[in-house]
Amino acid sequence: MTLTDDQRMLADTVAPFMADEGAISKQLRHWRDIGCKDGFGHGLWKQLAELGLTGIIVPEAQGGAGLGQVEANLVLEEIGRNLTPSPFLTTAVAAVRALEGSAQADRWFPGIVAGDTVAALAIDEGPHHAPAAVALEAKRSGNGFSLSGAKQFVVHGASADVILVAARTAGSAGETDGITLFAVPKDAAGMTVENVALTDASKAARLTFDGCAVDADAVVGEVDGGWAPLSRALNAGRAGAAAELVGVAAGSAEMTFDYLKQRKQFGRLIGEFQALQHRAAHLYGEIEIARAAALKAAQLLDAGDTKAELMVAVAKAKAGKVARLSVQEGVQMHGGIGMTDEHDIGFYMKRQAVLDELFGSPRFHSAEVARLSGY
Amino acid sequence: MSDLEAFRANTRAWLDANCPPEMREPMKGEKDICWGGRHFTFQNEAQKRWMEVMAERGWTVPDWPKKYGGGGLSPAESKILKEEMASLGCRPPLTSFGISMLGPALLKYGNEAQKKKYLTEIARGEIRWCQGYSEPGAGSDLAGLATKAEDKGDHYLVNGQKVWTSYADQADWIFCLVRTSTESKHGGISFLLFDMESEGVSTKPILLISGYSPFCETFFDDVKVPKDQLVHEENKGWDVAKYLLGHEREMISEMGLGGGAGSSTLGTALGGVDDPYLKAEIAAFDVDALAFAAMSERFIDQLKAGEAHPALPSMMKYAGTELNKKRHELVMAGGGSNALEWDSERSRGGKAARDWLRTKANSIEGGTSEVQLGIVAKHILRLPGA
Ligand SMILES: Cc1cc2nc3c(=O)[nH]c(=O)nc-3n(C[C@H](O)[C@H](O)[C@H](O)COP(=O)(O)OP(=O)(O)OC[C@H]3O[C@@H](n4cnc5c(N)ncnc54)[C@H](O)[C@@H]3O)c2cc1C
Ligand SMILES: Cc1cc2nc3c(=O)[nH]c(=O)nc-3n(C[C@H](O)[C@H](O)[C@H](O)COP(=O)(O)OP(=O)(O)OC[C@H]3O[C@@H](n4cnc5c(N)ncnc54)[C@H](O)[C@@H]3O)c2cc1C
Numbered sequence: 001m002t003l004t005d006d007q008r009m010l011a012d013t014v015a016p017f018m019a020d021e022g023a024i025s026k027q028l029r030h031w032r033d034i035g036c037k038d039g040f041g042h043g044l045w046k047q048l049a050e051l052g053l054t055g056i057i058v059p060e061a062q063g064g065a066g067l068g069q070v071e072a073n074l075v076l077e078e079i080g081r082n083l084t085p086s087p088f089l090t091t092a093v094a095a096v097r098a099l100e101g102s103a104q105a106d107r108w109f110p111g112i113v114a115g116d117t118v119a120a121l122a123i124d125e126g127p128h129h130a131p132a133a134v135a136l137e138a139k140r141s142g143n144g145f146s147l148s149g150a151k152q153f154v155v156h157g158a159s160a161d162v163i164l165v166a167a168r169t170a171g172s173a174g175e176t177d178g179i180t181l182f183a184v185p186k187d188a189a190g191m192t193v194e195n196v197a198l199t200d201a202s203k204a205a206r207l208t209f210d211g212c213a214v215d216a217d218a219v220v221g222e223v224d225g226g227w228a229p230l231s232r233a234l235n236a237g238r239a240g241a242a243a244e245l246v247g248v249a250a251g252s253a254e255m256t257f258d259y260l261k262q263r264k265q266f267g268r269l270i271g272e273f274q275a276l277q278h279r280a281a282h283l284y285g286e287i288e289i290a291r292a293a294a295l296k297a298a299q300l301l302d303a304g305d306t307k308a309e310l311m312v313a314v315a316k317a318k319a320g321k322v323a324r325l326s327v328q329e330g331v332q333m334h335g336g337i338g339m340t341d342e343h344d345i346g347f348y349m350k351r352q353a354v355l356d357e358l359f360g361s362p363r364f365h366s367a368e369v370a371r372l373s374g375y
Numbered sequence: 376m377s378d379l380e381a382f383r384a385n386t387r388a389w390l391d392a393n394c395p396p397e398m399r400e401p402m403k404g405e406k407d408i409c410w411g412g413r414h415f416t417f418q419n420e421a422q423k424r425w426m427e428v429m430a431e432r433g434w435t436v437p438d439w440p441k442k443y444g445g446g447g448l449s450p451a452e453s454k455i456l457k458e459e460m461a462s463l464g465c466r467p468p469l470t471s472f473g474i475s476m477l478g479p480a481l482l483k484y485g486n487e488a489q490k491k492k493y494l495t496e497i498a499r500g501e502i503r504w505c506q507g508y509s510e511p512g513a514g515s516d517l518a519g520l521a522t523k524a525e526d527k528g529d530h531y532l533v534n535g536q537k538v539w540t541s542y543a544d545q546a547d548w549i550f551c552l553v554r555t556s557t558e559s560k561h562g563g564i565s566f567l568l569f570d571m572e573s574e575g576v577s578t579k580p581i582l583l584i585s586g587y588s589p590f591c592e593t594f595f596d597d598v599k600v601p602k603d604q605l606v607h608e609e610n611k612g613w614d615v616a617k618y619l620l621g622h623e624r625e626m627i628s629e630m631g632l633g634g635g636a637g638s639s640t641l642g643t644a645l646g647g648v649d650d651p652y653l654k655a656e657i658a659a660f661d662v663d664a665l666a667f668a669a670m671s672e673r674f675i676d677q678l679k680a681g682e683a684h685p686a687l688p689s690m691m692k693y694a695g696t697e698l699n700k701k702r703h704e705l706v707m708a709g710g711g712s713n714a715l716e717w718d719s720e721r722s723r724g725g726k727a728a729r730d731w732l733r734t735k736a737n738s739i740e741g742g743t744s745e746v747q748l749g750i751v752a753k754h755i756l757r758l759p760g761a
Contacts (some may be wrong), residue, residue, distance in 0.1 A: 280756055289663075
């Protein structure tokens with residue numbers, strides 16, 4: 001489990017780019033302070049396209065780089081480290097996996113590859129991740145469907161050009177059969193979008209569908225067979241979120257370890273206190289472990305291994321737990337300054353909270369580990 | 376078929392043909408571990424044969440050079456051998472401090488004659504080693520050791536006491552840290568090898584809280600050690616000692632895998648759990664354990680590729696042993712009163728409880744968790760004053 005030369009080169013290109021162009025002062029703090037309605041900059045999204053990153057997992061035949069989850073995760077770790085707001089995870093990773101191989105891919109991939117298009121996923125209907133619990137109803141109507149129901153936590157929902165909506169065409173909430181995935185364009189009649197700002201200054205919409213009419217060709221994959229594209233999107237999204245969380249954990253920890261080497265109290269650098277040293281060393285190890293889990297999950301996904309889903313759950317849960325530890329220790333070890341808005345460390349705590357919930361919390365994924373292991 | 380694929384197929388076929396069925400059963404206890412050495416009594420013919428056929432191929436130490444009794448395998452081939460042994464359920468043919476600790480140190484610091492003699496004996500399971508590091512006054516502060524070795528021309532005269540020497544009473548030889556100079560704390564230590572049957576060596580077993588007594592007090596009273604049994608240079612034993620500790624920690628960190636190398640979760644091993652609170656705790660543990668298994672795989676790959684920080688074994692030792700302690704806490708919780716039986720047949724002689732107690736040493740032996748964290752803080756995080 002060491003990186004190939006190509007993967008290392010990619011990481012070496014992305015890291016300085018994100019540290020510079022994606023820096024907190026240039027992106028996150030800037031967009032928040034001016035009250036940007038998207039919560040991210042379209043300029044950066046375009047720059048990512050120029051670097052070939054928005055199409056990183058889009059097949060080469062469709063204009064992308066044709067790379068895999070491991071490569072996408074390298075980008076996401078840097079995004080996490082710098083808290084760079086962008087639709088990379090939802091659009092370039094999760095939505096691309098949902099759309100791949102369908103007719104809708106031909107429609108949306110060119111825009112994604114060019115950095116012109118943003119996609120969002122509308123899955124959850126309650127405050128906790130529960131993709132099988134989809135209840136939003138899609139009834140056949142004319143030669144299309146009519147959607148009724150509500151979604152929440154639709155990240156970048158108000159900025160998206162297309163929203164992938166999981167709806168129920170058969171069965172009942174809790175069943176994975178009978179779900180259908182629709183690619184709904186942003187201006188679809190009967191869909192109301194409420195743009196909500198989240199704790200970390202990103203945006204996630206609440207959507208209401210009131211007899212929203214969509215064409216039959218908006219179906220991604222098969223009618224009643226939406227679980228397949230949805231699972232692909234979720235696996236990729238979860239694995240990617242795990243990598244971004246590792247980046248958040250690492251970025252927060254690096255900032256904290258630096259502070260331990262600068263701040264003096266009691267006539268000594270606080271990093272000399274063993275009470276802090278041991279906690280810092282423990283945190284370091286946990287981050288390495290979370291990174292290995294995320295890498296393993298990505299490799300298994302790319303290999304199409306049957307164990308991939310289990311490892312994805314492990315990675316998302318572990319990265320969430322570790323990132324939480326990292327941001328909590330980060331704010332605590334910064335003392336009073338860590339509680340100020342002026343200091344960046346608090347941003348890590350806020351981002352961790354949002355990413356932790358996105359695509360399922362550590363509790364959700366621990367339960368998945370139990371379920372997939374048969375106990 | 377690539378070379379590696381061919382290697383895998385051949386390895387599998389050979390293991391399948393040569394590993395006795397008894398050696399594919401999971402180990403039931405300490406006794407099933409094959410330690411080798413002059414005093415070792417094999418459990419059965421299969422255990423002996425398995426060690427011998429593997430030694431014949433150099434596969435007791437697959438990645439050591441062939442000229443020292445190893446298998447001469449590349450890192451990728453060793454990994455394949457390990458995977459194939461795991462998938463067929465083959466037991467390790469030989470477990471020894473010689474393989475996991477002294478061997479690597481000799482490969483780096485031993486002279487040609489020492490390598491030729493000792494490595495070959497270790498590979499064949501002919502001598503069993505023990506580790507003479509700790510002393511009553513020098514545990515975590517290992518370099519504070521006092522056991523003295525005086526230069527007597529062609530030999531050293533060793534006097535002093537060691538403690539917590541695992542299996543000293545069953546070992547053939549000892550690798551031992553001694554003081555050859557008092558001028559500098561770290562710079563006055565030497566690394567000696569000698570026969571436990573030398574005149575003046577005596578041992579006294581110590582009973583553990585688990586009811587086992589695998590370790591001893593070890594006394595040296597005018598022990599003569601020939602000079603050619605000094606490894607590396609006089610007063611430079613600390614380099615050897617630290618290098619060896621890195622390997623010891625690497626080995627101990629594997630406890631984090633709970634023997635299963637990530638193949639099954641604790642929840643499945645316990646055969647399901649009814650109590651929802653315990654189930655949630657176990658599932659959370661399984662997340663940590665499977666993540667650690669991924670880290671362990673990565674760590675070994677990094678070590679082999681020369682990409683690992685030299686202090687990384689400390690991080691792994693800390694994480695792996697804390698995890699193993701947690702695992703056994705949960706096994707006890709899952710077993711309830713059944714797990715508390717100490718000597719019934721049903722409880723296989725109190726295996727769960729004894730194992731649980733034994734794991735408490737994991738975060739002490741080979742350097743305590745606190746010491747490992749200190750090493751990470753100092754050498755990896757470079758925190759001040761650490
Ligand atoms: C919301 C808020 C309200 C406040 N209100 C008031 C107020 O009304 N009046 C007032 O006077 N102050 C107030 N304070 C200040 C508060 O008392 C200090 O922030 C606090 O004492 C910590 O000091 P510090 O921020 O300088 O952190 P530092 O002392 O720099 O500590 C940084 C980190 O190092 C650790 N550390 C420091 N020394 C040691 C050591 N010897 N061993 C181990 N670890 C150590 C700390 O635990 C911390 O994790 C307030 C702070 C906050 C956040
Ligand atoms: C089962 C078992 C097998 C062993 N086998 C061997 C063997 O084969 N050969 C051998 O030589 N040794 C062996 N040991 C000894 C082992 O290496 C020592 O026990 C260990 O290094 C700790 O030393 P100590 O017991 O003297 O504890 P101490 O050093 O006295 O430590 C007591 C406590 O203080 C803490 N402490 C000490 N220094 C610091 C510090 N600087 N900062 C923070 N906390 C600190 C420790 O972490 C520990 O919690 C074995 C031990 C056990 C339990």
